[in-house]
Amino acid sequence: MQFILRLLITAAALWVAVYLVPTITFDGPWHHLVGVALVFGVVNAIVRPIILSLTCPLVLLTLGLFIFVLNGLMLLLTGALASALGIDFQVNSILGAIIGALIIGVVSTVLNVFVGTKPARR
Numbered sequence: 001m002q003f004i005l006r007l008l009i010t011a012a013a014l015w016v017a018v019y020l021v022p023t024i025t026f027d028g029p030w031h032h033l034v035g036v037a038l039v040f041g042v043v044n045a046i047v048r049p050i051i052l053s054l055t056c057p058l059v060l061l062t063l064g065l066f067i068f069v070l071n072g073l074m075l076l077l078t079g080a081l082a083s084a085l086g087i088d089f090q091v092n093s094i095l096g097a098i099i100g101a102l103i104i105g106v107v108s109t110v111l112n113v114f115v116g117t118k119p120a121r122r
Contacts, residue, residue: 009115010037013107018089020103023096024079027088036089040078040104048074071105072098 011034018026051070059066072094079091091097
């Protein structure tokens with residue numbers, strides 16, 4: 001249940017990014033956006049840690065600001081993979097991807113605070 005809830009939160013955050021950032025486009029039914037959220041989750045779970053470890057010196061040199069660029073690159077990769085899977089989700093610029101990733105992060109955090117589950121009591 002927790003997985004489905006987080007997937008729906010990510011889909012909602014992606015929808016907000018599509019709505020606010022003109023260089024991120026999505027044409028299709030809402031359940032395809034859930035598919036994009038699944039691709040985004042897989043990219044962030046598998047690719048992002050590898051890229052983050054490879055660029056660790058650059059992240060340290062920029063005092064963590066390069067993480068915004070990495071998040072944008074992960075959104076660009078998500079757009080490319082979603083298009084390859086036949087889902088019409090496109091990210092057309094790196095600046096739009098960085099802004100979109102920032103919006104997705106903020107919206108996901110806010111929704112997780114309001115909808116998140118409470119930890120189990122011991």
